[in-house]
Amino acid sequence: MPDRPSPLYDIAVTRIDGTVETLAAYRGQVLLVVNVASKCGFTPQYAGLEALYRKHHDRGFSVLGFPCDQFGHQEPGTEAEIAAFCTARYDVTFPMFAKIDVNGAGTHPLYRHLKSAQAGVLGSESIKWNFTKFLIARSGEVVRRFAPADAPESLEGEIAAQIAARP
DSSP states (O other): OOOOOOGGGGOEEEBTTSOEEEGGGGTTSEEEEEEEOSSSTTTTHHHHHHHHHHHHGGGTEEEEEEEOOOSTTOOOSOHHHHHHHHHHHHOOOSOBBOOOBSSSTTBOHHHHHHHHHSOOGGGOOSOOSTTOEEEEOTTSOEEEEEOTTSOGGGGHHHHHHHHHOOO
16 A cells, blocks of 8 residues: 555645745655744744754755744734744744644644644643644654753754654
8 A cells, every 4th residue: 555645745834924835845854843932931942943944954854933822922923023023033044934823723734733643741732832843754744742941952863863764
């Protein structure tokens, strides 16, 4: 029986500039999907995420940032304000997307998929805070979920291992 493509690649997402695409644009890449916020104690992780992106992008790795305002109203801005902040403050060049919900009735389909594939602490699917990270293999398999406190640089070994692995 042939391998079925991951349903991840059928999910539609809206870039921060309003362009709609599917995650098929990232097929074959190792991905780190992160729900981000501009006014959070973890916001300085943008620097580490950008460093990972720049170091590994030419080897088939991308960070995908999804702003979310569900935790302490820490992402109150518009998409234009978020993009300006990320560029000016952290020189972010990795793909950023429109603001989404990661929990509740309005959970974006991407996060429904990610949470069902990799539950969190004690089996909970809920995203607990900003900067929860999901590592996705080139095949589209969600291989690991990382807590907000896990610094981007601490993920380096697992990211490198996924980059080195070929489907």
